[in-house]
Amino acid sequence: MTHLSATEHIVTHLREAGLRVTPQRIAVYSELVRAHDHPTAADLFVRLRLDMPSLSQATIYNTLQVMAGMGLVRELSTTGEGPARYDADLHPHAHLVCTRCGRIDDFDSPALAMPAPGDFPSGSGYDVESMSVFFYGRCPACRAGARGDGGEDG
Amino acid sequence: MTHLSATEHIVTHLREAGLRVTPQRIAVYSELVRAHDHPTAADLFVRLRLDMPSLSQATIYNTLQVMAGMGLVRELSTTGEGPARYDADLHPHAHLVCTRCGRIDDFDSPALAMPAPGDFPSGSGYDVESMSVFFYGRCPACRAGARGDGGEDG
DNA sequence: CTTGCTGCAAAAGATTTGCACGTGC
DNA sequence: GCACGTGCAAATCTTTTGCAGCAAG
Secondary structure: OOOOOHHHHHHHHHHHHOOOOOHHHHHHHHHHHHOOOOOEHHHHHHHHHOOOOOOOHHHHHHHHHHHHHHOOOEEEOOOOOOOOEEEOOOOOOEEEEEOOOOOEEEEOOOOOOOOOHHHOOOOOOOEEEEEEEEEEEEOHHHHOOOOOOOOOOO | OOOOOHHHHHHHHHHHOOOOOOHHHHHHHHHHHHOOOOOEHHHHHHHHHOOOOOOOHHHHHHHHHHHHHHOOOEEEOOOOOOOOEEEOOOOOOEEEEEOOOOOEEEEOOOOOOOOOHHHOOOOOOOEEEEEEEEEEEEOHHHHOOOOOOOOOOO
16 A cells, blocks of 8 residues: 555556456546546546547446446535546545536545544445535635636646 | 415515416425425426426426426436435425435434534635535435335325 | 456447427416 | 416437457456
């Protein structure tokens, strides 16, 4: 759990899962680690095609599904508004969703009493494995009266 | 905010918003208040067509959009898995989402330190208006090895 | 060499939209 | 009576799937 590169990380996990290590999988994961703007499958497609013109959308979807299943990435869902977004940052944190431009920012709450796994509802009969906290509102750019094109990140 | 019927409630809000009071809007809202299973647009369509055969899906979607915009109902998003679900219960509460059958239950947390509006992230620059807390796991029926058809509510 | 993965394109599922008619106000 | 809302069907958008060829192990 030292500072392995994204490539090392995905390669290790794929090997351990008995899955094949392909350039496409490495590319998708690496881009997701590099990006901090919670891109959609389509975003990743556009960005990655620059370096890998043969890449197909189906492979992106497939790869994201595989990685989400391995627990390597997290699928975020805003409000049904638009496509799913993805996050390679697995440390527990909330998300700020702009209801105007759709941008998603991380919100790492020092003050906010974020429920810990121990607070998971146990009386409900559910076998809770994870949780999500979303805050909805307007991002700084949209508050400032900007047109709200959506966000670029890096 | 006394115990008005669902009809009284929606009629009042539509009037205040300068929108027309139609049987379809009353029906959709009333069914959403009656149901406690966070139905999808398609669920509502099936249920309401029994009493209102001419009702169309487009009207359901349109009505849900209008009511969500008015803040009368809340749109929930499970995990991007499947269609959006709706909730007419506006009091702050978390949701338990079954990752196996898609069922959603309310979770009203007495013990859980649910962030209050005052805890909303203010340093982020966002103008936060609402929040959602989702817990993901397996519902009692699915834990018990049931097939997981999804839930009826009554 | 074997089998899983990729790329393509078509399919499937959910939601939105255009238009003509009906209806609330 | 006017304009909004409804109903229908087609369009749009996102994601999944079938299949043939390629490449990882």
